[in-house]
Amino acid sequence: MVNFMLPLRGAQSIFTIVVLGLTAYVSNWWANYWRDMSPTEINFLLFCSVFSLITTTYLGLAAMNKLPAIANNRYALLAADATTMTFWFAGFIALAVFLSSRVCFGNVCNIAKASVAFGAFNWLLFAASTAWAGLYTFRARRPAPKTVEPPMMQNA
Template structure:
């Protein structure tokens, strides 16, 4: 799990920190340039060491902010909670040295807040590790090292983005992955690419026709899977749409994001739940599960208070 200070307010806070850091950098760059351009000719002196140091700390602050924003999302192995706390504390020192500049004082205050949040997060999670691990991919081995029964996965929207990367990782670990998507052409191309990337895999890649914006087709997709497999280890509901054209609807008239991201995957999971339960009874505890992939943007843009259950289709 990416380190996020345990707060939904961290992203807006980071944006504010970036804005103030850019302002301070601009001010410092202007001051240094003025000294080096005009003061040199008037007083035969270059910019004072204090101004040069403030320019350096401004640049360093921006670089570190890039790490603080990107690492927890894209490079989680480099975003350990204590590393974040150390970086936050270091920026406090830089901010204190800049606080004589008006905008730097605000920047310093923001870093004091995020440092306090980082410290509280470390304290609250002191008995837990920084990351969590998903279920192990169960693979039954026969004498001689051959694989007899790979774990079976369903990954929706598996021809691009996270779904494709997930399928690639699972297949590389000898899992059998059903690529549940609506386009047979894209699925075929993805299967060919993944097989070429991992020719040593003993797993499998299978196309499963799935159209999440049409509820009448989902039962047929579930039945097709059930007719081919004796068990199901994990279903990963990854498919989703974001910011479609206004008033976009599913085949049944639901708002497109609600229908594709929530209702369709819920129906598919509901239809396969008895099969998941059956598989769990003969599998390692914790190895069978249903996974829902969500966006961290929900923390920033979710309705204040709660979802308006009376306006799910945005008709009001």
């Protein structure tokens, strides 16, 4: 059986690296042009990229069954996927709102808008993997073991 989670994790990693590069460029430009720290929306999307690289490594190793049994917990995998998905949603929405309220022009503006688009696509990828992890987690439950009643004994 083909494990389709590995190509999905690969796509997530590629788009994460793209967003990391784009937001790092925007952050560096902002720091050099304005001589000030870049906006928190840019920094948060940068954080999302670094966090995603860490979680994608963990989730990819889990998909390849390379983790010890204690680290390969269904609920931990679901929590990592859901947390990363939530971060991406908050990150690309925050940057999109920030860019919509500013006068935006030039190459750096286009790069920031591209990072929003790639962030949105990465959110969709993580939403798909979270949905699959949720189905796996809650459908793969084992029923509770039935209690065995002790045999009836006759008291004499």
